[in-house]
Amino acid sequence: MILRVQLIQRPEVDFAALLSLGQTALGRSLARKVDASPIECSDTERYLACLADLRPVDGDQLLMHAAATLLVVGHDLDLVEVVQASGLACLLADTKVRGVQLGIFTGSLLAWKECLTRSAKQTVSPVMREFAEKCRIALVAGGMDVFGHLEITPLDTLLLE
Numbered sequence: 001m002i003l004r005v006q007l008i009q010r011p012e013v014d015f016a017a018l019l020s021l022g023q024t025a026l027g028r029s030l031a032r033k034v035d036a037s038p039i040e041c042s043d044t045e046r047y048l049a050c051l052a053d054l055r056p057v058d059g060d061q062l063l064m065h066a067a068a069t070l071l072v073v074g075h076d077l078d079l080v081e082v083v084q085a086s087g088l089a090c091l092l093a094d095t096k097v098r099g100v101q102l103g104i105f106t107g108s109l110l111a112w113k114e115c116l117t118r119s120a121k122q123t124v125s126p127v128m129r130e131f132a133e134k135c136r137i138a139l140v141a142g143g144m145d146v147f148g149h150l151e152i153t154p155l156d157t158l159l160l161e
């Protein structure tokens with residue numbers, strides 16, 4: 001069981017430098033389209049929009065240029081499974097509570113998208129689906145809603161009679 005997921009690092013962009021140097025080098029503002037949009041954007045979404053304005057590329061390629069780190073607390077065997085299946089860089093540490101570990105999971109937003117997409121399927125273990133859902137919630141709450149309409153298959157429930 002995954003006990004807790006918390007976003008601890010998100011992309012931090014020096015927009016003043018990016019936009020100033022972009023204006024000087026390109027003769028135009030990289031933020032012109034996103035600034036003209038009536039839709040509120042997080043800093044991560046604004047940064048990705050500026051990159052897209054720099055040079056039109058596939059959206060997934062843009063996700064390689066931003067990263068996030070999540071702190072995950074869970075049962076030790078569950079976190080070992082998550083480390084093996086996630087494809088993300090991870091550091092694990094034992095906690096003072098027996099059988100509970102703390103993991104620091106880091107990856108580009110593309111790596112997170114791929115991990116969450118793989119983990120959202122019905123054929124994946126309940127632990128991975130729980131990990132995917134809690135991570136998606138933390139990333140979206142942190143202003144990184146770049147996963148589209150990713151739906152995590154609900155965990156199966158057991159009915160005891």
